[in-house]
Amino acid sequence: MSAPNSNQRKACWGARDELWKCLDDNQDNASSCEKFQKEFEASCPAQWVKHFTKRRDFLKYKDKMQTEGFEPADGPKESRS
């Protein structure tokens, strides 16, 4: 299977952007964006679908960390002796 060329890449990125916009508008409710999801999976190689899905999860996580803050992990507990 040969790598996507420039046009195919752009089509895939376009479909991804549409899907992400839909998810943003629907608070990540996957069921309301099924059409875009199908379009996205059709335009992009399977590996890219996985890659971009992971990327979105990461971006959401990063956003959450930056806006809501986080609890720093506890250091090693002191040994009881």
Added chain:
Amino acid sequence: MFSVGSMLCLERRMLGLVGFIGGDLHATFGRLLRCPVRSSAVQKTSGSTHHPQRVWLSSQVPLCGHHTPKHRTGLYGPFTLGSSRGLLSLPLFTQRVTLSQGPNTSTAKIRLRTRLVVTLLFGGGLLGTWWYVRNEKRQNHRMQRIEQLKKVALGQGDFSLLDHRGHRRTKRDFLGSWVLLYFGFTHCPDICPEELDKVSAVVSSLDKDRSLPAVQPLFVTVDPERDNVAALERYVKDFHPRLIGLTGTPEEVKVAGKDYRVYASPGPKDEDGDYIVDHTILIYLVNPDGLFLDYYNRMKDDVQIAESVRNHMKSYVKL
């Protein structure tokens, strides 16, 4: 009436002042102390005009038509005239000014002109020195960085790869030109196309400047299993026309990657055998002597990279 002698004394004191500012205390005190007799003599003869008051040198302005902002503040700013004890310190100028407000306006004009010239020269000298020192510092910084990168000594080895037309190319073939090198793979979802677009933009922008030598963009694959000559040929034509794609056997590619300490790790294969290669994302700049000079990560945009390459080209010294 002021004798030539007292005028010389004034100039000497001026130089002393200049010396003071220049941090040369020896000159300052030497000059300031050299003519106490004269000044006291002057003071005696014109006691009537000597009274404590604020003097603006710019009051001289209507007389001689000069108007330099420098004279408003700083060195020759308003100083209150002290008693005769203040003779050896800064207010001396202004004292002279009040004293010369009398009939001798021509000597005052001359003195003012001289002062102006001296100030401007001094100011110019200061500016020039500052500018020179600043440039030297920048040059030092650049040289230091190059030394550091030389120590890191990336890209010292030789590579032997096939270009996207099937011709064998070694590192030697690219000596004599500036090279922007990027490691990636054709099945890359988004990063490699973005970085190659960036490299293409940099090369195009540098091409516009005819005075600069042409930059050679290179794309070396980290995925030799899939990226053969045909695959590379299909890939590179979407970017800058001068972009050369390079591939080879896994061994050859490994040698090239190792030379630049490129990390590359193919991920798990999925059902149709597709996989993503995790790899370091850097654009390397190599000079015409084959020396690695600089690198650019994802944070740098094409304008910044072009600027950096331009600077390297300007400060390039042939080995």
